[in-house]
Amino acid sequence: MPSISRKGQSMPESPIRKLVPYAEQAKNRGINVIHLNIGQPDIKTPKIALDAVKNNTIEVLAYSRTEGSETYREKIARYYQKKHIEVTSEDIIVTTGGSEALSFVMGSIADAEDEIIIPEPFYANYNGFATAAGVTVVPVVSRIEDNFALPPVEEFEKLIGPKTKAILICNPGNPTGYLYSKEEIGKLAAIVKKHNLFLVADEVYREFAYEGKQHHSILQESGLEEHAIIVDSVSKRYSMCGARIGCLVTKNKNVVKTALKFAQARLSPPTYAQIASEAALETPQSYFDAVIEEYVERRNVLITELEKIEGVRVAKPQGAFYCMAELPIADADKFAQWLLEDFSLNGETVMVAPAAGFYATKGLGKNQIRIAYVLEKENLIKAVNILSQALKTFKG
Structure with a gap:
């Protein structure tokens, strides 16, 4: 069999996307997966951008x-x-x-x-x-x-x-x-x-x-x-x-x-x-004002809820829409996979991004996760409650 290049073999897997098969399997079992793992905003794209394509007459x-x-x-x-x-x-x-x-x-x-x-x-x-x-x-x-x-x-x-x-x-x-x-x-x-x-x-x-x-x-x-x-x-x-x-x-x-x-x-x-x-580029400043206000509210709700969980440490973001949290566990990779394979609360579970993949130094970030707060506040509250209950159950 022809061999794969050493460069190809050394290409790292995405810590954000490598759990996708487990999420798909959970969905196939009828579990609703709340995605905290990827920075895909739910904010609407400016209409002016979409209309520019829809109304274009390129031949x-x-x-x-x-x-x-x-x-x-x-x-x-x-x-x-x-x-x-x-x-x-x-x-x-x-x-x-x-x-x-x-x-x-x-x-x-x-x-x-x-x-x-x-x-x-x-x-x-x-x-x-x-x-x-x-x-x-x-x-x-x-x-x-x-x-x-x-x-x-x-x-x-x-x-x-x-x-x-x-x-x-x-x-x-x-x-x-x-x-x-x-x-x-x-x-x-x-x-x-x-x-x-x-x-x-x-x-x-x-x-x-x-x-x-x-x-x-x-x-x-x-x-x-x-x-x-x-x-x-x-x-x-x-x-x-x-x-x-x-x-x-x-x-x-x-x-x-x-x-x-x-x-x-x-x-x-x-x-x-x-x-x-x-x-x-013609998007008015009012669009950004509203978006930033929404993200600040989401950030505040997320951090408030996470800080209620015993043993969790949270870094407070000053920008973007990501939050790093340290959990009272030894291995966030195993925890993230377990959430999708073996845990649900009222038919729902969460997908998080284990943080070890965001470090180059081996061993760092093993007990940390990244959360993207790109969901509505109600979903963030629900997601953190699921995490809280999961941490009480998870045996590592």
Whole structure:
């Protein structure tokens, strides 16, 4: 039998999706599964974006430009300028989701066996992108006791070596919901300038900052023009996960030129999705105000209910729509599978994302889970009650 590549064998499974077969089996048994495991918002996509596709009169669905349509990139640039991020359309490459943008970044700035430092826990697919690019992830640990704040600068500097190419952050964070402050971004800026590294920021949750806090982009830092690269997406901002449109943004012309070669290899981003995404940029601020208010209420309800459970520790998110919780168990993977295979309450159970898959350091996160609070408050209350009852029953 022909053999699978070593790279293919080493590609990590998604901790978010690997339990799907067990969830499907539970549903086939008549169990209602409440999904806390995936960041698929239930907020409606802006009507203006959907109408732009429905009402379009295209007769030939042709390739778009490799870097994305000129009108869309110009409008993206104006969006950033409103956020006090001074870029032009020439600094932007439209990609098939933020995922492709990150893949292009890794391919453009790092060679095989080069290293990228990432605070953990981090979005699990960073491991997959790194593996595909042959890049080594070097984790620096952030802790639930500190609400997953930026680890001390000294911890980053200990890890910087001749193969280090970049520091990668997600801000606000998936899976932690932590929002890095202006001061923390400033510390990272100082490190990358001192050691001549790239600073890559996944800013797809930029709009979701709570309690009056402001998101501070790495491209708002002076002196980072050659160092800073933003990865962005319409998926969460406009509840358009299925559009698969993102972008790479940087003032570094060499990175743009190099990433464009990777983009040319896949020809172009999808045309209809760009049309929808371009229209979505006209979404009024009132949409975001209502969405943020809803997510704050959901977060507050979730944390209040989780803190009622004996032995549970919760980090309080300041952005995005994820929450990390530490449970009084030894193995969250076994617990998550058991919830789907063997437990139900009044014909219902919950699906969670075990947190070990969000860490690169073996053994960390074994008793933690990530919860996406993308459900209505009533469902969140019900889900946490199911978790509470399950924890009383689970024997590990």
